[in-house]
Amino acid sequence: MKTIAEYSADVETALRALSFPGGKLASLYQPIEYALSAGGKRIRPVLTLMGADAFGGNASEAMRQALGIEIFHNFTLLHDDVMDKSDVRRGRATVHKKYDENTAILSGDTMLTLATKFVADVPDSKLRMVTDTFNDMALKLYEGQRLDMDFETSEKISLNEYLEMIEGKTGSLLGAAVKIGAIIGGASGKDAQAMYEFGVMTGLAFQIQDDWLDTFGDATTFGKPIGGDIMNGKKTYLYVAAFEEGGKTVEALHTAFNIAPGEMRVKTVTRLYEKLGMSEKCKKAVGHYSAKALKALNSTSLGEEEKEAFRKLAEKLIGRKK
Amino acid sequence: MKTIAEYSADVETALRALSFPGGKLASLYQPIEYALSAGGKRIRPVLTLMGADAFGGNASEAMRQALGIEIFHNFTLLHDDVMDKSDVRRGRATVHKKYDENTAILSGDTMLTLATKFVADVPDSKLRMVTDTFNDMALKLYEGQRLDMDFETSEKISLNEYLEMIEGKTGSLLGAAVKIGAIIGGASGKDAQAMYEFGVMTGLAFQIQDDWLDTFGDATTFGKPIGGDIMNGKKTYLYVAAFEEGGKTVEALHTAFNIAPGEMRVKTVTRLYEKLGMSEKCKKAVGHYSAKALKALNSTSLGEEEKEAFRKLAEKLIGRKK
Numbered sequence: 001m002k003t004i005a006e007y008s009a010d011v012e013t014a015l016r017a018l019s020f021p022g023g024k025l026a027s028l029y030q031p032i033e034y035a036l037s038a039g040g041k042r043i044r045p046v047l048t049l050m051g052a053d054a055f056g057g058n059a060s061e062a063m064r065q066a067l068g069i070e071i072f073h074n075f076t077l078l079h080d081d082v083m084d085k086s087d088v089r090r091g092r093a094t095v096h097k098k099y100d101e102n103t104a105i106l107s108g109d110t111m112l113t114l115a116t117k118f119v120a121d122v123p124d125s126k127l128r129m130v131t132d133t134f135n136d137m138a139l140k141l142y143e144g145q146r147l148d149m150d151f152e153t154s155e156k157i158s159l160n161e162y163l164e165m166i167e168g169k170t171g172s173l174l175g176a177a178v179k180i181g182a183i184i185g186g187a188s189g190k191d192a193q194a195m196y197e198f199g200v201m202t203g204l205a206f207q208i209q210d211d212w213l214d215t216f217g218d219a220t221t222f223g224k225p226i227g228g229d230i231m232n233g234k235k236t237y238l239y240v241a242a243f244e245e246g247g248k249t250v251e252a253l254h255t256a257f258n259i260a261p262g263e264m265r266v267k268t269v270t271r272l273y274e275k276l277g278m279s280e281k282c283k284k285a286v287g288h289y290s291a292k293a294l295k296a297l298n299s300t301s302l303g304e305e306e307k308e309a310f311r312k313l314a315e316k317l318i319g320r321k322k
Numbered sequence: 323m324k325t326i327a328e329y330s331a332d333v334e335t336a337l338r339a340l341s342f343p344g345g346k347l348a349s350l351y352q353p354i355e356y357a358l359s360a361g362g363k364r365i366r367p368v369l370t371l372m373g374a375d376a377f378g379g380n381a382s383e384a385m386r387q388a389l390g391i392e393i394f395h396n397f398t399l400l401h402d403d404v405m406d407k408s409d410v411r412r413g414r415a416t417v418h419k420k421y422d423e424n425t426a427i428l429s430g431d432t433m434l435t436l437a438t439k440f441v442a443d444v445p446d447s448k449l450r451m452v453t454d455t456f457n458d459m460a461l462k463l464y465e466g467q468r469l470d471m472d473f474e475t476s477e478k479i480s481l482n483e484y485l486e487m488i489e490g491k492t493g494s495l496l497g498a499a500v501k502i503g504a505i506i507g508g509a510s511g512k513d514a515q516a517m518y519e520f521g522v523m524t525g526l527a528f529q530i531q532d533d534w535l536d537t538f539g540d541a542t543t544f545g546k547p548i549g550g551d552i553m554n555g556k557k558t559y560l561y562v563a564a565f566e567e568g569g570k571t572v573e574a575l576h577t578a579f580n581i582a583p584g585e586m587r588v589k590t591v592t593r594l595y596e597k598l599g600m601s602e603k604c605k606k607a608v609g610h611y612s613a614k615a616l617k618a619l620n621s622t623s624l625g626e627e628e629k630e631a632f633r634k635l636a637e638k639l640i641g642r643k644k
Contacts, residue, residue, distance in 0.1 A: 028468040083424040102405040113460040138435040146350040
């Protein structure tokens with residue numbers, strides 16, 4: 001197995017080597033190249049390559065699928081940015097800002113089909129499993145995205161609903177990424193499914209940790225200002241879990257969220273979260289899903305070296321500082 | 323072979339029998355049901371069913387793919403309506419009007435993946451050909467859509483560019499619809515490709531005829547007010563062919579398109595189109611592509627009854643009154 005940094009560099013190189021139609025069609029494909037050139041850790045395609053390597057295949061056999069996964073991921077970001085009216089991503093103008101909204105919609109659609117095509121570029125014997133895994137994941141992701149949108153206007157969300165949402169929006173893609181790699185590498189059906197579970201559970205732990213960092217993290221290492229979620233009244237793990245508690249402190253929390261968005265609201269809500277033991281509860285949940293991920297990983301027939309590589313990746317993702 | 327009306331009714335019945343997730347996910351899937359319930363001739367899925375029947379298969383074996391094709395078609399309409407800011411389709415509010423724009427984007431994305439999934443629901447031995455045909459068609463369609471968008475702001479478009487655009491936007495889907503049916507029916511590679519050609523050429527003839535009807539048709543049978551394209555300065559076959567002529571009449575045409583949109587502009591442009599012989603040229607082109615479609619059809623190993631069924635469908639589509 002290579003290191004995560006090496007796999008990531010391989011993905012980056014392969015992405016840069018892609019050539020898209022130019023000329024008259026540049027207006028369709030240039031925004032796609034732009035979206036794909038934003039950089040990042042490329043964790044999802046790395047998972048695909050690692051899956052192939054770990055199960056006795058060769059990472060290079062899974063490169064098309066890894067790229068398909070990364071194109072899909074960036075397609076979801078692109079359409080999300082349109083829906084959220086976000087102007088900036090990774091310090092650059094978003095596609096609909098740099099070009100226009102119609103371009104973002106149409107080039108996004110193109111990315112989804114391109115991703116599907118890249119993923120389908122496997123030996124025929126693996127096409128059914130890979131294609132089904134990919135399409136089912138995509139539907140789960142849209143469902144998670146829809147739940148997230150609906151949460152914005154929901155009064156009461158249960159922790160289960162929150163978990164269902166992040167499983168769709170974050171977990172399913174990590175799960176499918178590694179499962180597709182595993183299938184290509186030659187994993188048994190049971191092992192491929194266990195790796196899916198590993199990916200999903202790692203995704204849950206990652207997302208809950210991200211929620212924690214947004215309130216209790218360190219601005220310099222988190223890479224974003226702390227308290228953004230509280231400012232926006234976002235339904236995070238902390239928010240949903242706190243409101244499930246009930247009682248007097250929760251009433252105070254209600255009042256705190258009615259403070260105008262600003263430092264005072266962030267401070268007050270953070271203090272109440274602490275009072276309710278939410279920081280601990282959140283960390284516990286991260287531990288819980290990390291443990292589930294590792295349990296799934298350990299259930300596979302992988303050797304110790306391979307397991308260790310995936311453990312490192314999960315740690316890097318969940319314990320991530322930026 | 324059944325009649326076109328019978329195939330169409332079968333599609334309608336199958337569409338109505340689809341059941342989508344409800345409950346919390348209704349906000350994602352209800353707009354899809356709404357979009358699919360708008361009715362219409364269902365020509366594209368009919369082509370898929372006919373393709374399967376004609377080549378010795380059974381239409382019912384191709385129903386999932388027919389539905390996939392229809393879902394894909396409606397996905398393109400849905401996102402087109404967002405991009406065009408169209409409020410009405412088939413006499414009903416468009417999805418982004420009835421719900422909202424973000425719903426139209428996300429439910430549209432979901433339709434694309436659903437369509438891909440339905441189309442992939444074939445025996446494994448046919449998955450590769452069917453999947454590749456579908457994905458390649460989708461990319462062609464987006465490319466055609468992009469060209470069409472860019473034409474709005476282009477000064478000069480050649481007839482070749484126009485034909486390329488409508489081949490992508492209209493022809494490729496008709497071609498892929500019938501080709502996928504043919505593959506499922508058991509057509510040889512050569513026959514499947516000839517049927518693709520038949521679909522594409524029928525699509526070109528249909529689109530050019532549609533351009534003609536918009537200027538020279540009869541409002542009561544066309545179903546839309548005559549002259550809409552002239553009012554909007556749309557780059558139709560007539561427009562592009564006329565400006566390719568050069569000379570004095572074209573200068574007059576330029577002036578005519580500067581008349582404020584209204585009856586006077588429509589009358590003046592129509593008269594100039596006639597003077598330039600555009601009505602005839604347009605009809606000739608329709609005949610040309612219809613003939614190409616029939617030539618492709620005749621080149622297949624199909625029996626006379628099957629050929630006749632496809633001829634009827636092409637006639638119905640191209641000679642369509644509404």
